[in-house]
Amino acid sequence: MALHSINELQKHFENALGLVEFSDRPTELYDPVDYILKLKGKRARPVCTLASCEMFGGNYKAAINQAIAVEIFHNFTLVHDDIMDQAPLRRGKETVHKKWDTNTGILSGDAMMILAYQYLQKASNDKIQSLLSSFNRTAIKVCEGQQWDMNFETSTNVSMDDYLSMIKQKTAVLLGEALRLGAIMANADEESQHLIYDFGKDFGIAFQIQDDILDLYGDPEKFGKSPGGDILAGKKSYLYVKAMERAPKMLKEELNQTYYSADLKAPQKIEKVKSIFDELDIKSRAKAEMNRYYLSAGIALNTIEIPENQKLVLKEFAEGLMVREI
Amino acid sequence: MALHSINELQKHFENALGLVEFSDRPTELYDPVDYILKLKGKRARPVCTLASCEMFGGNYKAAINQAIAVEIFHNFTLVHDDIMDQAPLRRGKETVHKKWDTNTGILSGDAMMILAYQYLQKASNDKIQSLLSSFNRTAIKVCEGQQWDMNFETSTNVSMDDYLSMIKQKTAVLLGEALRLGAIMANADEESQHLIYDFGKDFGIAFQIQDDILDLYGDPEKFGKSPGGDILAGKKSYLYVKAMERAPKMLKEELNQTYYSADLKAPQKIEKVKSIFDELDIKSRAKAEMNRYYLSAGIALNTIEIPENQKLVLKEFAEGLMVREI
Numbered sequence: 001m002a003l004h005s006i007n008e009l010q011k012h013f014e015n016a017l018g019l020v021e022f023s024d025r026p027t028e029l030y031d032p033v034d035y036i037l038k039l040k041g042k043r044a045r046p047v048c049t050l051a052s053c054e055m056f057g058g059n060y061k062a063a064i065n066q067a068i069a070v071e072i073f074h075n076f077t078l079v080h081d082d083i084m085d086q087a088p089l090r091r092g093k094e095t096v097h098k099k100w101d102t103n104t105g106i107l108s109g110d111a112m113m114i115l116a117y118q119y120l121q122k123a124s125n126d127k128i129q130s131l132l133s134s135f136n137r138t139a140i141k142v143c144e145g146q147q148w149d150m151n152f153e154t155s156t157n158v159s160m161d162d163y164l165s166m167i168k169q170k171t172a173v174l175l176g177e178a179l180r181l182g183a184i185m186a187n188a189d190e191e192s193q194h195l196i197y198d199f200g201k202d203f204g205i206a207f208q209i210q211d212d213i214l215d216l217y218g219d220p221e222k223f224g225k226s227p228g229g230d231i232l233a234g235k236k237s238y239l240y241v242k243a244m245e246r247a248p249k250m251l252k253e254e255l256n257q258t259y260y261s262a263d264l265k266a267p268q269k270i271e272k273v274k275s276i277f278d279e280l281d282i283k284s285r286a287k288a289e290m291n292r293y294y295l296s297a298g299i300a301l302n303t304i305e306i307p308e309n310q311k312l313v314l315k316e317f318a319e320g321l322m323v324r325e326i
Numbered sequence: 327m328a329l330h331s332i333n334e335l336q337k338h339f340e341n342a343l344g345l346v347e348f349s350d351r352p353t354e355l356y357d358p359v360d361y362i363l364k365l366k367g368k369r370a371r372p373v374c375t376l377a378s379c380e381m382f383g384g385n386y387k388a389a390i391n392q393a394i395a396v397e398i399f400h401n402f403t404l405v406h407d408d409i410m411d412q413a414p415l416r417r418g419k420e421t422v423h424k425k426w427d428t429n430t431g432i433l434s435g436d437a438m439m440i441l442a443y444q445y446l447q448k449a450s451n452d453k454i455q456s457l458l459s460s461f462n463r464t465a466i467k468v469c470e471g472q473q474w475d476m477n478f479e480t481s482t483n484v485s486m487d488d489y490l491s492m493i494k495q496k497t498a499v500l501l502g503e504a505l506r507l508g509a510i511m512a513n514a515d516e517e518s519q520h521l522i523y524d525f526g527k528d529f530g531i532a533f534q535i536q537d538d539i540l541d542l543y544g545d546p547e548k549f550g551k552s553p554g555g556d557i558l559a560g561k562k563s564y565l566y567v568k569a570m571e572r573a574p575k576m577l578k579e580e581l582n583q584t585y586y587s588a589d590l591k592a593p594q595k596i597e598k599v600k601s602i603f604d605e606l607d608i609k610s611r612a613k614a615e616m617n618r619y620y621l622s623a624g625i626a627l628n629t630i631e632i633p634e635n636q637k638l639v640l641k642e643f644a645e646g647l648m649v650r651e652i
Binding site: 025026028029080083084103106107109110111113114115117118121125126128129132133136139140143144146147148150151 | 351352354355406409410429432433435436437439440441443444447451452454455458459462465466469470472473474476477
């Protein structure tokens, strides 16, 4: 039987999520849940759950509840992170705490976490222990990652190890987890569960580094935003952390003065930081690191002992998310 | 074998909780978890889990992880509720968001919910489905209860049904749940699980009504706080809602003017509200309602088909929490 394509899985997922009724009483609690879940994103995580389930020989329907769980959990983290980061917009729309208020954001987020567990547990008795252990381990890492990210904002000394560990926990492990849940639902063996998790985790890190590269070097027409947002926000991105690692003392000071200058105008600041990055050859080093993680993800996927043609859907999905022209 | 007394169970619980290591990295995330869990309260919920397990023939140790789960979950709700209510103190100490900050409170609370699930799932495969379904159903009700409570703050029209439904969801169901988890761990049948849950839920409502009565009519020397706190906070307590239900139109207006007056000094405000309550015979009506729920709880406990002597520990615990002299 041919596996479903990513597009098909995306459609099936949207349909399934559309059937979920979140609009129970009190509406003040459930309207925000409905709102954030309907701000359609790529649905990368739940689609990974479904694709992983099919790759290991299951039908996507067997993992649909776990896919919903992953998407609700992910959206719970968005709602709470947006409060902590005081972000006004999410996917171009008002964030929950802006559209309603902070209390609503906190409580709706809490409810979403419980809803995620309600969907996660929709499985036979022999799978629940495995689903829960796996999910809980990842969920707590996601919280830890968010804490590291917040710590970095006020820290003057973020090492590359710290940075990689943060993005791994904050974003990459949930992608790995999404895939692992699909594997569990398809009765994949433990070794395969482990490998598909590693694939997702390493791919997630590669994707995050790419994100940091694109923020400065991406084609504005293609990505719909002007470059250098991370610099203007003073974000300790991969590029910044790498530059701080490589720069000699004097240049390090210059970089920091520029990066956190309150006087420089936006275009000048971006230009100056970029020239320091260029001097240190940061872009190509970031690309090299991104490629290392991408390669490592590929190795994990290759090592899984199932027919290669069953891996094609996920492989193409991953390839499609990586941008060639940077 | 004699069952353990409440005091013994309390000690065993403290010991077990003391052995739990929450102080992992990042410390910014786990220090608050450690802090709130060490502000020793009565531990009523986890002790109920243990006592229920023993009542149904198990040893308390069989339910210790579920007791820890309930206590961590309860404390998660305290941390987030204190943010939403902007409360500075909890059990006489600084609240988490005051001692640290709001973001820390949000994220540590989130981590606690995940930790609660980690302890909840420590059970054999045949019990997990039951534990999770039961717990999730209650957890979502607790969130809904908190939302109703917040809604009431700005609502001018809270009915007695609304009020009872709110305290049931916000506090009483978790007591019922604590007991039910213990019953599940002791392999009690479904009818018994249901009855012990009802016992806890109805007792919880009685206890909450008692709390509202004591706030105004309690002996200050005995309860260590001056009476009338709810009135000064403008809280829609049982007494206020009952008075609004019973008062004729004119008196209703007078009560509201007094209750929400910004000009009246504290003692005058309390005195005036109290005289309106007396006119409407509110105290004895509140006591009657409290007794109805207490009686209903007792009936549920009596209906459970196990030897009466096995019920004594829980019965005495409940009796001990009810105040005779109000």
